Amino acid sequence: MFFYYLDLAWRSIKKTPLLSLLMVLAISIGIGITITTLNVYQLMSENPAGDRSDKLHGVQLWSQGKDAWKEFNGQVTYQDAYNLRKSDVPVRQTAMFVTGLALQTEDPDFSPLLESVRVTDSDFFEMFSVPFLYGKAWDKGVDTEAMYQVVINEDLNKQLFSGENSIGKTLYLDRKPYQIVGVTKAWSPSPLYYDVTTGAFKDSAKLFVPFSLAPIEEYQSWGNNQSWKREPINNYSQRLSSEMHWIQYWVEVQDDKQRDEYAEWLTRYVEQQQLIGRFESPEAAAKVSNVEQWLKINEVVPEDNKILVGLSVLFLLVCLVNMLGLLLAKFLKRAPEVGVRRAIGASRAQIFSQHMVEVGLIGFGGGLLGLLWAWGSLSMLSAHFDLEAALTQLDLTMWIVAPSIAIFAALIAGVYPAWRICSTNPSAHLKSQ
Amino acid sequence: MLSMKNISKVFKTDLVETHALRDFNLEVKEGEFVAVTGPSGSGKTTFLNIAGLLEGFTHGDYFLDGVNISNLSDNKSATIRNEKIGFIFQGFNLIPDLNLAENVEVPLRYRGFNSAERKRRVQHALEQVGLAARMKHLPSQLSGGQQQRVAIARALAGEPRFLLADEPTGNLDSMMARQVMELLEEINRAGTTIIMVTHDAELARRAQRNIQIVDGQVCDFTMYQHGAVADKPHLVAGDKRAVEPSSVEAEEATS
Numbered sequence A: 001m002f003f004y005y006l007d008l009a010w011r012s013i014k015k016t017p018l019l020s021l022l023m024v025l026a027i028s029i030g031i032g033i034t035i036t037t038l039n040v041y042q043l044m045s046e047n048p049a050g051d052r053s054d055k056l057h058g059v060q061l062w063s064q065g066k067d068a069w070k071e072f073n074g075q076v077t078y079q080d081a082y083n084l085r086k087s088d089v090p091v092r093q094t095a096m097f098v099t100g101l102a103l104q105t106e107d108p109d110f111s112p113l114l115e116s117v118r119v120t121d122s123d124f125f126e127m128f129s130v131p132f133l134y135g136k137a138w139d140k141g142v143d144t145e146a147m148y149q150v151v152i153n154e155d156l157n158k159q160l161f162s163g164e165n166s167i168g169k170t171l172y173l174d175r176k177p178y179q180i181v182g183v184t185k186a187w188s189p190s191p192l193y194y195d196v197t198t199g200a201f202k203d204s205a206k207l208f209v210p211f212s213l214a215p216i217e218e219y220q221s222w223g224n225n226q227s228w229k230r231e232p233i234n235n236y237s238q239r240l241s242s243e244m245h246w247i248q249y250w251v252e253v254q255d256d257k258q259r260d261e262y263a264e265w266l267t268r269y270v271e272q273q274q275l276i277g278r279f280e281s282p283e284a285a286a287k288v289s290n291v292e293q294w295l296k297i298n299e300v301v302p303e304d305n306k307i308l309v310g311l312s313v314l315f316l317l318v319c320l321v322n323m324l325g326l327l328l329a330k331f332l333k334r335a336p337e338v339g340v341r342r343a344i345g346a347s348r349a350q351i352f353s354q355h356m357v358e359v360g361l362i363g364f365g366g367g368l369l370g371l372l373w374a375w376g377s378l379s380m381l382s383a384h385f386d387l388e389a390a391l392t393q394l395d396l397t398m399w400i401v402a403p404s405i406a407i408f409a410a411l412i413a414g415v416y417p418a419w420r421i422c423s424t425n426p427s428a429h430l431k432s433q
Numbered sequence B: 001m002l003s004m005k006n007i008s009k010v011f012k013t014d015l016v017e018t019h020a021l022r023d024f025n026l027e028v029k030e031g032e033f034v035a036v037t038g039p040s041g042s043g044k045t046t047f048l049n050i051a052g053l054l055e056g057f058t059h060g061d062y063f064l065d066g067v068n069i070s071n072l073s074d075n076k077s078a079t080i081r082n083e084k085i086g087f088i089f090q091g092f093n094l095i096p097d098l099n100l101a102e103n104v105e106v107p108l109r110y111r112g113f114n115s116a117e118r119k120r121r122v123q124h125a126l127e128q129v130g131l132a133a134r135m136k137h138l139p140s141q142l143s144g145g146q147q148q149r150v151a152i153a154r155a156l157a158g159e160p161r162f163l164l165a166d167e168p169t170g171n172l173d174s175m176m177a178r179q180v181m182e183l184l185e186e187i188n189r190a191g192t193t194i195i196m197v198t199h200d201a202e203l204a205r206r207a208q209r210n211i212q213i214v215d216g217q218v219c220d221f222t223m224y225q226h227g228a229v230a231d232k233p234h235l236v237a238g239d240k241r242a243v244e245p246s247s248v249e250a251e252e253a254t255s
């Protein structure tokens, strides 16, 4: 029967193309807007760490004084990072920040590029599952005995070495020679959960250098530098011994037991620092958060976004009310035909189903067109409002979500008109012929 | 086959109550051809709609084929309409967007026949009314008489035991009307019980049995032998409209 209803629905749609188009348009606009906001929301709230989410933890220390911020900060001081690295509880750990360096090759004709560079430890690559095309991370020894080594990404490797294996070649960063030890495959988690300090939806860096080089090369921080204390910072060594928060710190633990063990270790660390006069606030403490908690703490999905999704659903409702009116007009015009069908043996349920199939088909059309709107508005958003590309891609699941929502919404709008037409007395219209 | 006892039907609209049928009693036997006449507004269509399960009734008992019709579910009465009853209307009531074959196929669809069975029955029914060659035509491409024959084919396709016709010749000229009447007689000879409402006294006389409805009641009925009767049936005194139904009235009855 379904295919019979589908056939009838298609004929009916073709018979009143303008009215049908209007209904498809009404629903598609509602769906388009809903899908646009839903898409942004979904991409924002994705947890890119997957099943490693419970192992990776961001570290926060309440190292600020009494009259400073009344909350944990997302970054730590250099001296704390330096001390935390000495813990042997976590399986892996890394301190890191972003800097900017002038990049040159051995080719004298190559004009220097200013690139952002992540300064980090060798564990970074394992911890955040960075895939390698050639080579690997620098040795663990480099994290303590600094060496001029660098990991670059696939894009840069293409740009500089036309994609060939460049392991062992030399790059110049701020005129210093660095040896390439690894080339990562294209990789860019979204949100960029391990560093949300300057916006969670940017691309990962193209170059990575050892954290141990920071005190030697005096890399400037291109990220957030947050100070709560008045203190002179005129040179790099003053910066390193300051109370400024500018380093991200992440650890990887095996399981919850090890996480608790590490939390315990941190508590002792805080106490020890209090003994030597730091961590003055009575609220001084340490905190570890897994990726999911981290994304929540840092409000990677802004509250506004939820409101936006809510508003767009309201708008969809308005579109549906519109559609309901059009459907009612369309269906009631067909009362005589329905009267005949009822007289020659169609039950109310069959008439109801026939009309619901028609409504569903219109909804399906609206869903597809709505996807087109969503795609259009997302590209417009990215073109005019400079939104990060990661947020304006139409997620693949939307190809299922959009038609499903559209059909479901249309069916809801269709219930009343379909019920009206199936419950009118057939004889009323047969008589009038 | 059909048995109505003390049926009454009241239409309530706003403040007006219309007693369309009152204390209506009728028995129809298997295989009968019954012609129903009566003045416009007397309740003929109402009777036919109740008989065909298109409308409920206010009081009384109605048995069709031994089944008590009073409290049937919508599904059950739809099934009975589909399997046992065929309808023919004055206005043909073909679905304009469907071609002839598709129109005839409609009741078969609801009956759940497979496509081969549907095809066979559509072919057979259209052959019976002599329109098999025009299967793919739309109703609007046919004359009134042809459209009514398609409607008859549609009613026949489900092989009903019971054919209800409400002024089937009302919109046709006399020659086409006679053709349709002959077709109905043929169907009746093959065993189908027919109840036909008509304004045409001449056609009514060709039926096996005539009943007359006046003011919502069966006023009188007389048995006729085929073709043997010349006189008009006995009528209630004073009801002149029923004696000589004019064509103007026939129009009226349809509105």
Ligand SMILES: Nc1ncnc2c1ncn2[C@@H]1O[C@H](COP(=O)(O)OP(=O)(O)O)[C@@H](O)[C@H]1O
Residues within 6 Å of the ligand: A428, B011, B012, B013, B018, B019, B020, B038, B039, B040, B041, B042, B043, B044, B045, B046, B047, B253
């Ligand atoms: N749906 C309805 N609502 C109100 N009154 C109705 C309705 N259908 C029929 N009637 C009334 O019932 C009476 C019988 O109508 P009907 O059965 O159509 O007569 P006939 O077919 O003999 O001309 C008329 O007075 C008519 O106005």
Ligand SMILES: [Mg+2]
Residues within 6 Å of the ligand: B044, B045, B046, B253, B254
């Ligand atoms: Mg009538």
